[in-house]
Structure formats: structure tokens, C-alpha cells
Amino acid sequence: MSDLPIIDLKPLLDGTPAGLEKVAADIGKAARNIGFFYVQNHGIEENLMIAIFAASKAFFALPDSEKMLLTKDFFKTNRGYVPMKGEHLDPGKPSDLKEAFNIGLDLDPTDPRILKGEPFRAANQWPNLPSWKETLLAYFDAVWALGRVLHQAIATDLGTDKNYFENKLDAPMATLRLLHYPPQPARAETGQIGAGTHTDYGNLTILLPDDVGGLEVQQRDGKWIKAPTLEGAFVCNIGDCLMRWTNDTYVSTPHRVVNTGGRERYSIAFFLDPNPDAEVACLKSCQREDRPALYPPISGADYLKRKLDASYEQVRDSSASST
Numbered sequence: 001m002s003d004l005p006i007i008d009l010k011p012l013l014d015g016t017p018a019g020l021e022k023v024a025a026d027i028g029k030a031a032r033n034i035g036f037f038y039v040q041n042h043g044i045e046e047n048l049m050i051a052i053f054a055a056s057k058a059f060f061a062l063p064d065s066e067k068m069l070l071t072k073d074f075f076k077t078n079r080g081y082v083p084m085k086g087e088h089l090d091p092g093k094p095s096d097l098k099e100a101f102n103i104g105l106d107l108d109p110t111d112p113r114i115l116k117g118e119p120f121r122a123a124n125q126w127p128n129l130p131s132w133k134e135t136l137l138a139y140f141d142a143v144w145a146l147g148r149v150l151h152q153a154i155a156t157d158l159g160t161d162k163n164y165f166e167n168k169l170d171a172p173m174a175t176l177r178l179l180h181y182p183p184q185p186a187r188a189e190t191g192q193i194g195a196g197t198h199t200d201y202g203n204l205t206i207l208l209p210d211d212v213g214g215l216e217v218q219q220r221d222g223k224w225i226k227a228p229t230l231e232g233a234f235v236c237n238i239g240d241c242l243m244r245w246t247n248d249t250y251v252s253t254p255h256r257v258v259n260t261g262g263r264e265r266y267s268i269a270f271f272l273d274p275n276p277d278a279e280v281a282c283l284k285s286c287q288r289e290d291r292p293a294l295y296p297p298i299s300g301a302d303y304l305k306r307k308l309d310a311s312y313e314q315v316r317d318s319s320a321s322s323t
């Protein structure tokens with residue numbers, strides 16, 4: 001059992017005003033307190049969840065030489081392969097014991113947004129695996145749609161129009177990220193874990209962990225609690241960008257992955273960041289005379305860029321000096 005709230009999305013997906021209000025209140029409460037919640041009855045088919053794990057395992061089983069072909073321009077595009085220890089979520093600690101593969105919104109290489117050099121617009125990179133691309137894109141579309149519906153509940157809870165976020169999430173800098181964590185060796189570098197303590201950068205993360213467990217969440221009092229896998233459910237959490245948008249009404253909560261179970265661990269994360277040109281500015285309903293906006297407006301792209309630069313800086317610097 002988990003200490004995190006479990007939210008049934010059926011009333012929201014039924015599309016009734018009462019259902020929207022109910023789920024808005026549930027999500028709002030979780031988002032203000034712990035910043036994490038499970039969602040059940042989310043409407044995403046079990047077959048797709050099985051297929052995405054199969055695709056992930058097939059990819060990470062490829063030889064390193066093949067995976068390394070997909071690292072091109074990673075820092076510029078946030079797409080492709082990140083090798084083992086290629087990322088540092090907690091800059092004070094050793095790099096993460098994991099490898100990852102990212103895709104973003106799927107654009108044709110001739111898309112005008114790429115040709116114009118818009119930030120975070122790029123073509124995805126694909127490994128040579130049968131029906132792999134189709135599975136990833138089907139899963140991307142399903143969790144993106146879920147994220148948009150969840151934002152209707154979020155907007156409702158925040159006292160704004162239920163479609164407030166819709167035109168800020170219709171061409172987003174969303175990232176679908178496959179993650180693979182080897183079992184932590186008994187004698188790992190001191191302090192080295194699967195994913196170092198961090199908060200997520202975007203609006204909302206929709207995570208599908210496998211049954212190995214290992215996700216841990218830090219409560220406001222500093223105590224770490226486990227977020228065990230709940231079969232068929234996603235773990236959702238609020239990211240820094242939505243925290244900023246809500247004037248810190250919602251909380252983006254630190255979390256980490258510790259894979260001490262002695263097994264390979266796989267998880268599928270979907271980070272829903274806003275459109276690059278969306279203005280991330282304090283919602284009117286989240287400011288009052290005695291609580292004015294804490295942060296100036298910023299574009300979605302500038303905000304994400306700042307966050308990613310800080311996360312990769314150390315790794316980039318150390319790989320530049322060691323090779």
C-alpha cells in the first residue's frame with residue numbers, strides 16, 4: 001500500500017460536469033499537498049502498456065554500438081539515447097545509474113518549425129526495430145491525450161476555464177522517455193543511485209513503472225516514502241513549470257529512484273511541458289493582494305532550457321575533459 005492518494009478518473013472521462021468537479025477536487029488536493037498521485041481507470045489500454053514495455057526492453061537490449069548511433073545532437077534536441085551515467089539529476093551526487101531514450105512531438109524533418117530553428121523542434125531518431133516507432137507514437141499520443149484531460153481537471157480546480165491549458169499543450173515540448181535501471185551493485189560509487197533526487201521540470205509527469213518498485217517521494221517534512229507500483233495505474237506528479245504557473249499553490253515534489261531489489265528496472269515516463277511559445281505566467285486565480293505573483297512571465301522554451309542546461313552541465317563538462 002502507498003501513502004500517496006489514488007484517484008479514480010472514471011468520473012472525469014465520463015464527461016459530466018459533476019465528474020469534472022469531483023476529479024478536479026481530488027487532483028487539487030493531492031497537487032497542493034504531496035504533489036504526487038496515482039490515477040486508475042485512466043482509459044489507456046492494457047495492451048498498449050504491455051507493448052511499450054516490450055519496446056523498451058527490445059531497445060535497451062541492442063548493442064551499445066547501435067544505441068550510440070542515436071546520441072546525435074541530444075543536448076540540442078532532447079531526443080535520442082542517453083547512455084548509462086549520462087545524466088546527473090542531483091548535481092551534488094555521482095551520475096545516475098540508468099540509460100534512457102527520448103522522443104518528442106513527432107515532426108517531419110522538413111517541418112517549417114524545425115527549418116526556422118524553433119527551440120525544441122526536431123525530428124525524432126529511431127532505432128532499426130520492427131513496428132517500434134508505431135508503438136512509441138501510439139503510446140505518446142495516448143498519454144498526451146490523458147495529460148490534456150488531466151489539465152481540464154487542474155484548470156477547474158484552479159478556478160479558471162477548464163480549457164485554459166488546451167492551446168498551451170497542443171504542440172508541446174512533451175518528452176516520452178524510456179528508462180532502464182540496472183540493479184544497483186552492492187559497491188556502487190558512494191551515493192550513486194538510479195535517479196538522483198530531483199523535481200521534474202514540466203507541468204505534469206505521467207509515469208508507468210514496472211513491478212520492481214524503487215520510486216521514492218520526499219514529503220514536506222523531509223521524510224522519504226516509497227511509491228510502490230500499483231498494477232494498471234500511472235503515477236502522476238506536478239512539475240516545476242506548473243508550480244510556477246500556480247504561484248507555488250501546487251507543489252513539485254523531490255523524488256528519486258533506488259533500485260536495490262537486485263533486478264533490472266524499466267519505467268516509462270511522459271513529461272508534459274507546455275508549447276515552447278506558451279507564456280508561463282502566474283494564473284490570475286493564484287494571486288491575491290497579499291500574495292502577488294512570485295515569478296515573472298517566461299516562455300515555456302526558455303524555462304525548460306534553463307532546467308535542462310543545469311542538469312546536463314556537469315556530465316557534459318566531465319565527458320569533455322575525460323575523452
Ligand SMILES: O=C(O)CCC(=O)C(=O)O
Nearest residue numbers: 179195209215257267269
Ligand atoms: O523511473 C522512475 O520511476 C522515475 C524517473 C524520474 O523521476 C524521472 O526520470 O524524472
Ligand SMILES: [Fe+2]
Nearest residue numbers: 198199200255
Ligand atoms: Fe522525475
